[in-house]
Amino acid sequence: MFKDLDPLLHSQLRLAIVSLLISVQEAEFTFLKEKTGATAGNISVQLNKLKDAGYIDITKQFKDNYPQTLCKITSVGIEAFEKYVKALQSYTNV
Amino acid sequence: MTEKESLHLINEMIGKAKESYITQGTASIVWGALIIFCSLMTWAQYIYKFSIGFDVWLLLLIALAVQIFLSVKEKRTKNVKIYGEQAMFYVWTTFGICIFMMIYYQNFTRADHQIFLLLTMYGMPTFITGGIYKFKSMIFGGISCWALALISLYVSEAHSLLLMALSGLLAWLIPGIILQMRYQKNKAKHV
Numbered sequence: 001m002f003k004d005l006d007p008l009l010h011s012q013l014r015l016a017i018v019s020l021l022i023s024v025q026e027a028e029f030t031f032l033k034e035k036t037g038a039t040a041g042n043i044s045v046q047l048n049k050l051k052d053a054g055y056i057d058i059t060k061q062f063k064d065n066y067p068q069t070l071c072k073i074t075s076v077g078i079e080a081f082e083k084y085v086k087a088l089q090s091y092t093n094v
Numbered sequence: 095m096t097e098k099e100s101l102h103l104i105n106e107m108i109g110k111a112k113e114s115y116i117t118q119g120t121a122s123i124v125w126g127a128l129i130i131f132c133s134l135m136t137w138a139q140y141i142y143k144f145s146i147g148f149d150v151w152l153l154l155l156i157a158l159a160v161q162i163f164l165s166v167k168e169k170r171t172k173n174v175k176i177y178g179e180q181a182m183f184y185v186w187t188t189f190g191i192c193i194f195m196m197i198y199y200q201n202f203t204r205a206d207h208q209i210f211l212l213l214t215m216y217g218m219p220t221f222i223t224g225g226i227y228k229f230k231s232m233i234f235g236g237i238s239c240w241a242l243a244l245i246s247l248y249v250s251e252a253h254s255l256l257l258m259a260l261s262g263l264l265a266w267l268i269p270g271i272i273l274q275m276r277y278q279k280n281k282a283k284h285v
Contacts, residue, residue, distance in 0.1 A: 005097075012095055012103065019104045023111030028173035035110045064170065085104065091097040 008053050009084045013038050014046045018081055021056060021073040029069035047071060055080055114174045115227070116280050119273025121161055126267025128157050133259035140252035158190075178226050189219040209254035213243035213261055220265045231272050235265035 009015050016036045021027060032043055050056045055077030059070040073081075095103075135150045193215055200208045221236025223229070239261045246254040 005100075010095065010100065015095075015100060015103055016107050019107035020111045023108050024114060024174050025177050025179070026175040031114075031173040034173070035107065085101075088097050088100055092101065 005087050006080055006084045008049065008055070009080060011046070013042060014050060015084075017043070017046060017050065017071075018055065018073065018077060021071060022078065022081055026070055026072045029071065032071065050077070053080075111174075113280055115176055116277050117273055118277045119270035120164065122266045122270030122273060124157055124161070124270075126262045126265070126270055128153060129262030130259045130267065133255045133262065137252060137255035137259070140255070181226070182223060185219050185222050189215065206251075207247060209246045209251065209258055210243050213239050213246060213258065216261050216265055217243065220269075224269075229269065231269040232265070235261075235269055238264040 009018060013036060016038075017032055020032060020035055024031075029040075029043065029047075032047075033040060036043065047056065047058060051058050053076075054074060057072045057074055059072075061068050061070070132150045132153060135146065139145055193212070196211055196215060199205075200211070205211075217236045217239030219236075220232050220239060224232025224234070224236055242257040242261050246257050249257070
């Protein structure tokens with residue numbers, strides 16, 4: 001039986017961000033920008049959507065007098081990602 | 095986005111994140127080369143009865159200062175924290191402190207088989223690092239240190255220094271060169 005795909009994760013940039021965050025402990029905004037190749041504005045919008053859903057935590061602080069945005073996946077985010085991958089597998093195994 | 099495209103994207107991003115786990119191996123190469131150099135120099139002084147006028151092992155202190163400087167610099171430019179990074183920091187700091195304590199103890203007691211203890215210690219962080227990062231060359235390097243430690247019990251103290259030089263080669267220099275090659279290969283892929 002087909003499972004519904006989480007609409008929040010089934011979007012190219014958001015899925016890319018979550019896939020990156022699931023592989024590391026914590027990443028700066030610049031890391032996500034560098035790896036996804038997306039614009040800062042677009043990443044910022046998608047990060048806020050993921051944060052509102054409780055999938056990621058965002059910490060804003062200063063490092064060497066420069067603003068720094070740190071992103072980290074939450075346990076809710078990990079669970080959602082696992083469910084999403086399982087759902088994808090159930091589709092592709094057909 | 096189709097299901098296959100989603101899976102492809104996930105794989106691609108996980109692969110890109112994994113690149114952050116590849117280090118330049120500079121510290122490993124520097125320490126490996128220094129251990130080899132200091133061991134061989136001390137061995138040569140023992141065997142050929144000459145003195146260079148200072149304790150060659152003091153070079154390790156200079157390397158330590160350089161290492162701290164490079165680590166601080168790297169931390170400033172790094173924009174990602176990988177799993178196990180903090181654990182590794184504590185493992186290698188523990189190792190550094192224990193080596194310092196051991197050398198102090200040895201100078202204090204003038205105990206025999208000093209190199210046995212040092213090689214046993216060398217094996218510990220090397221084996222743990224190799225195991226955590228699934229880096230076979232370092233796992234082998236760690237085991238080699240322990241094997242060389244056992245062999246050192248059966249050879250003279252002067253010749254034990256050759257075993258120490260070999261440990262520097264197997265535990266740090268070779269894994270460091272492998273890491274450097276992987277790093278360069280990965281860098282070339284993105285040029």
